[in-house]
Amino acid sequence: MSQDAEATADGAVPDHDLDAVFQRQRQASRRIAASDLEARQESLGRLRGMVTDNRSAIAEAISQDFGNRSRDETDMLEVVPTLGAIRYARRKLAGWMKPQRRHVDLAFQPASAWVRHEPLGVVGIIAPWNYPLLLALSPLVDALAAGNRVMVKPSELAPRFADLLQRLIAERFDPEQVAVVIGGVEAAQRFSSLPFDHLLFTGSTAVGRKVMQAAAENLTPVTLELGGKSPAIVCPDYPLDKAASSIAFGKFLNAGQTCIAPDYALVPNDKIAAFAEAVMASARRAYPAIAGNDDYSAIIGDRHYQRLRDAVETVRSEGATVLSHEDTGADSGRKIGPTVVFGAAPESLLMTEEIFGPVLPIVGYDSLDDAIRYVAARDRPLALYCFSDDKSAQAKVLDGTMSGGVTLNGTLLHVAQDSLPFGGVGTSGMGAYHGFDGFRRLSHVRSVYKVGAFNVFERLGPPWGKLAGMASRLLSRR
Structure with missing residues (x-):
């Protein structure tokens, strides 16, 4: 204008x-x-x-x-x-x-x-x-x-x-x-x-x-x-601390206000607590403090801020385990510290809607097949993250799921490649x-076709005759 x-x-x-x-x-x-x-x-x-x-x-x-x-x-x-x-x-x-x-x-x-x-x-x-x-x-x-x-x-x-x-x-x-x-x-x-x-x-x-x-x-x-709920699948073979560090990095940049941020993590059931602590430890290293820390982003507006706080308090009151970096409170300038949740009810907002904030739910699984079925049963996400050094496990996840894009053993980075298309599928975009x-x-x-020295189809007819019939039979047998 x-x-x-x-x-x-x-x-x-x-x-x-x-x-x-x-x-x-x-x-x-x-x-x-x-x-x-x-x-x-x-x-x-x-x-x-x-x-x-x-x-x-x-x-x-x-x-x-x-x-x-x-x-x-x-x-x-x-x-x-x-x-x-x-x-x-x-x-x-x-x-x-x-x-x-x-x-x-x-x-x-x-x-x-x-x-x-x-x-x-x-x-x-x-x-x-x-x-x-x-x-x-x-x-x-x-x-x-x-x-x-x-x-x-x-x-x-x-x-x-x-x-x-x-x-x-x-x-x-x-x-x-x-x-x-x-x-x-x-x-x-x-x-x-x-x-x-x-x-x-x-x-x-x-x-x-x-x-x-x-x-x-x-x-x-x-x-x-x-957007949608982009999963991060941590396979059993992958070092837990290494996965936690990558997921924390992708989740808490811009206070989670990233369309391809890991929305939730799928982790073997016997590693949930250790993974949650590792994510929080990584968050504390990156952001030693939240209030007054210029490196940590605020939530864009009051409505989004209150939506996130309400969602966390709801699952906490229902018995979920909530780990928080720092209780910033209402006077924080709309900042919510990195938060990890496990044991949230499947029907809760955190488990059904895109979070778009610095809150990471953890979902346990018994086998990798279970994790894949969990993802495949839901709307197709904009991004998917798989952490494994086992090529067969990587292939199993890729073959069993669908998403807009994928980063293996990291987060966010596929979107930074100018040689790769960026887009969603299903409810995550088109x-x-x-x-x-x-x-x-x-x-x-725009397609362009240029006829050469002569046009064979024009010579075949109409009126259609024996030559056209012979050409039709010959072309059909190839």
Whole structure:
């Protein structure tokens, strides 16, 4: 959106401005030829310069939105991966854009065939609050690499970052190419109802359903990056302390407010207590204190904070064992210390809903087959983590479960690989992006067939005759 666009008192974009931005981009996408390699590289370079020149301001805005988040955490978990995605796309883009030759069957020779990756047009991106930079700009990288025009809607729960991103994008990009629109729930609803050529949403499954419903009115294809209860399976052969350290790392970064954080751990029944203590020991090493510790993130808002505290107190009152790093209390600035729970009721909120906070339930199992059945019986998660040095055990888990992505003997790291697609399956999402998979997802793969010196099918008929019958019999016998 242009810097002088009108805004309402709450910072929302009025309907006419939102529609006007979309129409300008749509008309430009239909009027102007697809951008060439040089133009796309230049756009990605501008995006890179925007991020590198404003690292401190970005980290400060995000920290203020959270109430506290480590600047180093923002840098390592958002800025560095964003810059990595830009670098990877710029290095690979020339190859991605080349027409790809395709096989032509002997029956259709002489001829040639190929596919072209062409811009879809206008892509909409609805980004969440938990990683507001990365989850806005990572799909933007893919959209720009594919030659699209893009509108971005940041989360209203991160208003300082949203305002900053709108200003920074407006300084570097023409609104006909990239625009950021801000506002609350109503603005997001209007945004998702625009007739984009593709809409990418990252957020909860419940909201994802509404986004998909709105997009369906326009037959807009969607990529939905949702969430779910991502399990971490600790196999009997794997060192318990080593698994606990990795799971604690992935769980308590950003205070558990990560869509691919381990949601719960499956551990052999006779190792539950030892594993719980090992997780807490690892958490205490990483975060010696919680209150006043700038390395430990706050919960984004009061509602989320109270939801987590209530969920823990409910299972505690029902007899579950709860281990807490530090009782931060109501005056903590919305911080909840790393917490481990075992013995929670299967129907409790902690065991049925995505936690999205620094609380790790532990579920015991008797055999690895039992653990696999436990995961397979539930909704397919966005991520799965398996800890084992036994290749047969790893294969057993991979063959017996389904998830969006997997990291073996670690957590989170599959999402940091630009060469791997990132996406969910089932209730954890649909479609995938990152790197070439994102470039392809946000491109139209256009097929082209070129007839050679003569067209054999035209010579066969009609009127159909003996030659056509002979050709049909010959082709059917191959």
